[in-house]
Amino acid sequence: MKQYLDALKYIIDNGEEVSDRTGVGTHSVFGYQMHFNLQNGFPAVTTKKLAWKSIIGELLWFLEGSTDERRLAERTFDKDRTELIGKNTIWTANADAQGVALGYKNDDLVKKLGPVYGHQWRNFDGIDGDDKNKADQITWLIDEIETNPNSRRLILSAWNPNQISKMALPPCHTLAQFRVMNGRLSCQLYQRSADMFLGVPFNIASYSLLTHMLAQICDLKLGSFVWVGGDCHIYRNHNKQVAEQLKRKPQNLPHLHMPNFKNLQELLETKPQEYTLKNYDPLDSIKAPMAV
Numbered sequence: 001m002k003q004y005l006d007a008l009k010y011i012i013d014n015g016e017e018v019s020d021r022t023g024v025g026t027h028s029v030f031g032y033q034m035h036f037n038l039q040n041g042f043p044a045v046t047t048k049k050l051a052w053k054s055i056i057g058e059l060l061w062f063l064e065g066s067t068d069e070r071r072l073a074e075r076t077f078d079k080d081r082t083e084l085i086g087k088n089t090i091w092t093a094n095a096d097a098q099g100v101a102l103g104y105k106n107d108d109l110v111k112k113l114g115p116v117y118g119h120q121w122r123n124f125d126g127i128d129g130d131d132k133n134k135a136d137q138i139t140w141l142i143d144e145i146e147t148n149p150n151s152r153r154l155i156l157s158a159w160n161p162n163q164i165s166k167m168a169l170p171p172c173h174t175l176a177q178f179r180v181m182n183g184r185l186s187c188q189l190y191q192r193s194a195d196m197f198l199g200v201p202f203n204i205a206s207y208s209l210l211t212h213m214l215a216q217i218c219d220l221k222l223g224s225f226v227w228v229g230g231d232c233h234i235y236r237n238h239n240k241q242v243a244e245q246l247k248r249k250p251q252n253l254p255h256l257h258m259p260n261f262k263n264l265q266e267l268l269e270t271k272p273q274e275y276t277l278k279n280y281d282p283l284d285s286i287k288a289p290m291a292v
Contacts, residue, residue: 001047003034003035003036004045004204005250007196008234008246010029011032011233015028020233020291024237025235026233027236028231028232029232030232031229033227033229035226037224038186038211038225041253042208042277043205043253046250046251046253046283047251048201048248048286050280050282051090052205052272053273055206058090058206061075063268065123066118067115068110068112068113069089069099070110070111073087082109085109090202091111091169094113094168095168098168099111099114099168102114104168113167113168113169114163115160116158116169119163120171121138121158122137123136139264141154141214145180145185154179155175155176156176157175172194172195172203173189173192173203173207174191175190176190178214180220183221184222184223185211185214185220186211186226187211187224187225189225191227192230192231194229194232196232197245200232207225208225209275211225217261251282252279254277254279255278256275257278259275
């Protein structure tokens with residue numbers, strides 16, 4: 001993950017001080033790209049501990065199409081929501097702030113977020129909304145990869161302009177393009193807004209995991225994951241944490257071990273504890289507040 005540390009240093013050296021929606025303020029650059037060869041190992045940050053279970057839980061939550069934060073808690077911790085009252089996820093603050101402001105149901109058992117990622121992935125109203133098969137981007141994407149692997153139109157989009165105002169958080173990772181070349185599946189993600197310290201390691205791991213999942217379903221080998229950022233920023237209250245991380249030496253990359261599944265339905269039946277990173281030996285976690 002030297003590429004990631006290089007990105008942090010580039011922003012520190014070349015970024016500009018700008019204000020932002022949260023009021024915290026950032027050090028930002030516009031436009032950056034990183035490449036990861038998935039055959040060389042899984043791109044999990046090693047200079048601090050990755051929230052691995054949360055990454056898997058969120059991705060499974062997206063893939064099933066849910067937009068209820070309490071369902072995310074169930075997915076992540078593999079318990080019934082009645083046992084998870086007071087247990088937070090990475091989306092709890094958004095549900096309790098923006099979700100409530102939008103008038104969505106919010107109590108101990110249900111915390112609605114509006115038509116965020118899961119809704120767009122599985123029921124994108126802007127793509128022939130009357131045709132459920134076409135509105136379901138994940139089902140369409142798998143079928144298209146299998147039947148038309150040479151396509152340059154293998155796009156997964158979370159950005160629906162018609163529904164942005166209804167979302168508790170407009171998508172930061174907005175669009176992913178997949179490409180099959182010589183039997184290898186690659187993914188390029190475009191992230192419009194990139195919290196480089198807290199969010200980006202999470203996003204890199206999430207879409208790399210999605211690429212592994214789709215490759216297994218479609219019986220393809222692994223290619224590359226390419227991360228592209230728009231507004232790439234370090235929040236002012238993350239400066240000390242970034243400085244600490246840049247002092248650390250990257251460890252060897254781990255390798256992903258996944259359960260066997262042949263289709264989307266079998267994938268959705270898997271649980272976070274079935275996904276492991278072999279030989280993952282990260283350095284200690286570095287805590288930092290999330291700007292909401």
